[in-house]
Amino acid sequence: MSDPKGPKGPVLFELDDDAPAQTPAEAPPVPDPDTPAPRGQAMATVAALTARRGSRLARWFWSLLLALVGAIVSLSAWNFATGLIADMPLLGYAISALMIAFVAVLLMIAVKEMSVFSRLRRLDALHHAADAARTADDMSAARDVVDRLAALYRGRDDTRWGRDRLAERRGEVFDPGALLDLAEAEVLAPLDIAARREVEAAAREVATVTAMVPLALADVAAALTANLRMIRRIAEIYGGRSGTLGSWRLARAVMSHLVATGAVAVGDDMLEPILGGGILGKLSRRFGEGLVNGALTARVGVAAMEVCRPLPFARQPRPSVRAIVRTSLTGLWGNE
Secondary structure (H helix, E strand, O other): OOOOOOOOOOOOOOOOOOOOOOOOOOOOOOOOOOOOOOOOHHHHHHHHHHHOOOOHHHHHHHHHHHHHHHHHHHHHHHHHHHHHHHHOHHHHHHHHHHHHHHHHHHHHHHHHHHHHHHHHHHHHHHHHHHHHHHHHOOHHHHHHHHHHHHHHOOOOHHHHHHHHHHHHHHHHOOOHHHHHHHHHHHHHHHHHHHHHHHHHHHHHHHHHHHHHOOOOOHHHHHHHHHHHHHHHHHHHHOOOOOOHHHHHHHHHHHHHHHHHOOOOOOOHHHHHHHHOOOHHHHOOHHHHHHHHHHHHHHHHHHHHHHHHOOOOOOOOOOOOHHHHHHHHHOOOOOOO
């Protein structure tokens, strides 16, 4: 029942900014049930291709095929060189020298790849050692981790100021967790900023290429290339050396983690709070796919930072995927 003492005149209600549009031009588009929402097909394909592991039989097949082809090529090259030396000694020795130089380059590449894997194992071992020292509250283990961290970045000018600060202040800290937090804040914080910039650039690149290049499989190729380059650069920032096989191994580890956790799907529920309600519905399907692929690239980048970082995130906050997406994609085509 109404209050007899209430107001007798008209009642005004103030409408907030999210009130329904007053004209047809301002009304949001009606969703088309026959048109599926963008789901980042390019990044889903990249994740499936990168994380997929071949069967044992397939690995044996490719290993034996590589060994057989290598043996045939080596014997053919040897016979060619020796026959050429017998017929034309000067030219034969020149070709032999070129072959020896080629083999030497292959050996150097193999040594480089082995050093890349060794560096990655060193980062992974340091990461686990820091976790164990913090869990066990072991001061000697924490000091050992800090010493190894300082040795890892010795000779790098971009960490010199932080290493000097760490050396000055570590004697004042007597708690294992606080010592690890100090090392993280002084040495790794600038590297986190650089790694985050790489993630933002890669997300922007993937989103732009997906939206602007309508060629079939071009978005998949662009996403794969950009993500591999991003992972390699993040590894280099945190102390890992670049290498083809090392980058591929890192990519497989990152993508396998994302596939296992179901983090290769993103849509309105993630992008709308960042870019504005209904943004995917207001954009064309191609632009929507670009936004989703860019958001998934940001998610891959954060996972790569966690994998490559020598210390787990503790004092320094873990990068927010939403914050990275907001910085890199907001305003890319205009937020209507």
